[in-house]
Structures are given as C-alpha cells and as structure tokens.
Amino acid sequence: MTDADLGQPLPLPTPSPEFQARLATRRSAPAQALAAPGPSRDEIGRILTLGARSPDHGALFPWRFVVMGPQSRAALADALLPHADRQPDPGKARKVLAKLTAAPVSILVVSAPAPSAKPVWEQQLSAGAVCMNLEHAANALGYSSSWITDWYSYDSQTLELLGVTEDERVAGFVHIGTLAEPPLERQRPDLSQKVVYRS
Ligand SMILES: Cc1cc2nc3c(=O)[nH]c(=O)nc-3n(C[C@H](O)[C@H](O)[C@H](O)COP(=O)(O)O)c2cc1C
Numbered sequence: 001m002t003d004a005d006l007g008q009p010l011p012l013p014t015p016s017p018e019f020q021a022r023l024a025t026r027r028s029a030p031a032q033a034l035a036a037p038g039p040s041r042d043e044i045g046r047i048l049t050l051g052a053r054s055p056d057h058g059a060l061f062p063w064r065f066v067v068m069g070p071q072s073r074a075a076l077a078d079a080l081l082p083h084a085d086r087q088p089d090p091g092k093a094r095k096v097l098a099k100l101t102a103a104p105v106s107i108l109v110v111s112a113p114a115p116s117a118k119p120v121w122e123q124q125l126s127a128g129a130v131c132m133n134l135e136h137a138a139n140a141l142g143y144s145s146s147w148i149t150d151w152y153s154y155d156s157q158t159l160e161l162l163g164v165t166e167d168e169r170v171a172g173f174v175h176i177g178t179l180a181e182p183p184l185e186r187q188r189p190d191l192s193q194k195v196v197y198r199s
Pocket of ligand 1: 028172
C-alpha cells in the first residue's frame with residue numbers, strides 16, 4: 001500500500017468456503033519437523049506484509065521483526081547452551097533448542113509498546129495478532145508454521161542475546177517451512193463451555 005491508497009475503499013468480505021476450510025483445518029507444525037523448502041526472500045517479504053496488516057489500536061505498529069536464517073539461529077542456539085544449564089530442567093532446556101534451529105526461516109516477533117500511548121496490554125495483544133497473521137500468511141503461501149516462545153524468551157540474560165530490550169517482550173518465534181508428514185488433529189475446545197449467547 002502507498003500513501004495514495006489511504007482512504008481508498010477496500011473490498012467487503014464475501015463468503016469463501018475455501019477460506020473457511022483453510023481456517024477449519026489450520027494446524028501448527030511441530031517446529032522441529034519443519035524442513036526445506038522454506039519461503040524465498042520475496043515470499044518472506046510478502047508474509048511480513050500480510051502479517052503486519054493486523055489490528056492495532058492507534059496505528060502504533062507496536063512490534064518489530066527479526067528475520068533469522070539458519071546461520072544466525074545456529075549461532076544463537078550455541079550462545080544459549082550455557083544458559084540452558086541454568087534452567088530448572090537443563091536437559092529439557094537443551095532439547096527444545098532443536099525447535100529453534102530446524103526450520104528454514106524464523107521470524108522473531110518482538111512486542112515493542114510505545115510509551116504512554118494506548119494501554120500496553122492492547123499493544124501486546126496486537127503483537128500476538130501479528131504472530132497469528134504471519135502464520136496465516138505463511139500457510140496461504142503453502143508453508144507450515146509454528147509459533148514458539150520457550151524458556152529463552154523469558155530469561156533476562158537470553159533476551160539480551162536476542163537483542164530484546166527491557167521495554168520489549170518476545171511475542172514469539174514464527175518458524176516457517178515444509179512438513180514431510182501431515183500434522184495430526186489435536187483436541188479442540190468444547191464451545192458450549194466457552195460461549196454464552198445474549199440477546
Ligand atoms: C504465545 C504462544 C507461545 C507458544 N510457545 C510454545 C512453545 O514454546 N512450545 C510449544 O511447543 N508450543 C508453543 N505454543 C503452541 C503452538 O504454537 C501451537 O499453538 C500448539 O502446538 C497447538 O497447535 P495448534 O495451533 O494447531 O492448535 C505457543 C503458542 C502461543 C500462542
């Protein structure tokens with residue numbers, strides 16, 4: 001979109017059985033099973049453009065992206081190893097690093113709230129919406145994806161390694177690639193326990 005597009009009418013939603021079917025079968029990938037092929041540089045740009053088209057209160061765009069290929073993630077996983085040993089379950093903390101390095105490409109989504117603007121909670125929710133839309137966008141381009149945080153997203157020392165400042169938080173790593181095997185369905189909520197209808 002350019003400035004010339006601002007204020008231009010956009011298409012209204014129309015019924016789309018295909019869109020519904022895609023949403024009805026949406027499934028996260030096991031991150032460690034994501035493999036090549038991954039999106040090209042152009043496709044990554046498209047995924048980011050679609051993902052960034054997410055709700056946010058006040059057009060603050062309170063998030064940023066770090067696009068990570070295999071080299072930077074391998075270096076990060078190496079740097080994280082000694083920190084894994086500080087975790088309550090070092091074996092598990094080491095093991096989950098495989099989720100960080102498997103996929104062809106990963107997008108680190110950093111929640112970066114603007115000070116004294118809209119409520120921080122809303123700005124953080126917007127970063128979550130971006131993660132979800134990145135996944136939808138990756139899926140729309142024919143890739144599988146996985147939204148992961150893991151322990152290194154919550155440790156002050158490892159956040160420094162990620163380049164995430166004290167005012168920011170990790171919304172997630174959106175790992176993108178291709179699955180050799182279809183994912184298996186998992187339990188879904190019983191909506192009768194979650195929904196009330198009011199007149
Ligand atoms: C904010 C957030 C963080 C997550 N972090 C992890 C994680 O660290 N490890 C993991 O296995 N799944 C994590 N998940 C869950 C997966 O992304 C995925 O939603 C889950 O496996 C269920 O699959 P589904 O999306 O197909 O329902 C996270 C989800 C969210 C929303």
